[in-house]
Amino acid sequence: MPACPNGPHTHSVAETCALIGCESEDWLIDRVRNGTFPARRIVRQLRFSDDDIAQIIETCAVQSGRVPTLPTPTARRRRQKSD
Template identity: 40%
Template sequence: MPRLHVPEEVAAVLGCSAWWVKDRARRRLIPFTRVGRAYRFSDEHLAEIIRMHEERPAVKPQRLGVAAAPTRKPPARQRSEAAVPTVRLQARPPRRMAKSQYGTAA
């Protein structure tokens, strides 16, 4: 029979909070087993959770000995001052300052 882990144990392995584990299980974003009203996780569930959140490098690693040229950002476009109209903002008076039709302060 497989051993089932409680959310606190899974959180300790993943380095996150037990709340995160329970929340993800509640929203059915991670695999789990429900025993009564409690969330339980098998070793296979834990391995699948780790695989689900695994990030792979986006680019292939460079070969040793070949230096990569640094990437440069293109220069930012400068906005001309005449093209951007400026409008002065004015705050509205608070509602509590407005007079009510009944003459009360509220």
């Protein structure tokens, strides 16, 4: 398991996969490319800050909390202003 150094730093795709418990680097990279997950591009490599990783975990929590058979992903939006 990769250790977090003190101060600002980033993690590689492989380290991030290990930290979040994902088995496939492609799964992670796909979601960065389509904008689901945040990442940094440093030189030519994708890197993830601890904040990025925290946000990825949050994003996963929201998705797994939804009932996958309901086809109404935008239903929440209407609640904001009803007047």
